[in-house]
């Protein structure tokens with residue numbers, strides 16, 4: 617991640633007297649990402665109707681499960697209960713959709729998953745949200761933060777942003793907090809102090825080996841490319857005096873933010889995150905509205921007959937919902953099923969719908 621890494625140097629740390637803390641906060645561990653012990657991603661048992669996604673990969677990364685004969689895969693999954701839909705995501709990943717949370721959870725540890733050397737997991741975006749919190753004193757370890765922070769939502773993990781300075785990692789006063797659920801809380805409390813939680817914009821993932829996007833060098837099967845001249849050698853061996861970007865052919869380093877391709881990916885990440893608006897964003901000005909989960913077009917019937925097509929076109933929020941849907945569908949790497957498009961539109965529409973109702977109520981006053 618840009619400007620962020622797991623701290624591996626904390627030589628100035630003085631171990632506390634607590635025996636328990638010494639184990640976790642020994643030099644080097646202080647700024648390591650801290651995750652709730654024995655945490656595994658699961659859908660909450662309370663969620664009933666919806667689409668519950670599980671990804672499946674082969675434990676051997678050379679085995680391309682996505683390229684296997686689907687009929688053979690069907691045999692492997694024949695004992696899986698409640699499967700609604702299966703699809704290929706990539707050569708190494710397939711997606712299974714369940715209609716019930718409990719059945720999706722059961723699938724994760726099913727016997728046939730282990731027997732076939734597979735790994736089934738819930739995508740983070742389905743059950744977790746990451747927020748950024750600023751101005752957190754640098755001397756507090758991630759574990760201590762995890763123990764001291766309180767929030768309306770369950771906290772899963774804490775990471776601190778680190779900066780590399782003279783070959784050592786230096787802590788910054790910004791942290792990320794991972795929350796359970798699909799909305800961010802407005803704030804967290806640390807020692808009685810209130811801190812605002814901001815959206816986290818993930819950095820663009822660019823492979824250091826081939827310089828293409830959306831995978832890391834660890835999983836790269838492409839040929840090495842030079843970030844200076846785009847030829848097949850390491851940048852360390854490069855003798856070229858002319859810069860040529862591997863991705864766009866332009867006169868810049870392939871890792872540069874000047875690259876229009878990279879810049880557009882950064883922009884997409886930002887717009888995706890903004891679309892993924894939090895509960896706090898929506899309810900900021902609302903005190904008497906139903907929770908988001910209840911506000912779908914089927915059960916919110918307050919003013920529809922009063923709205924003409926022209927009203928809809930004139931309403932910035934409706935237009936935004938349509939644009940958000942087009943952008944997020946266009947940016948998604950997943951296979952675009954009708955279900956996916958519908959879901960995305962409904963999500964964006966619900967967000968606009970609430971604003972629209974507010975708009976119509978305030979305009980009546």
Ligand SMILES: [Zn+2]
Nearest residue numbers: 823826836838
């Ligand atoms: Zn690569």
Ligand SMILES: [Zn+2]
Nearest residue numbers: 842844845854
């Ligand atoms: Zn080169």
Ligand SMILES: [Zn+2]
Nearest residue numbers: 861864866875
């Ligand atoms: Zn470029």
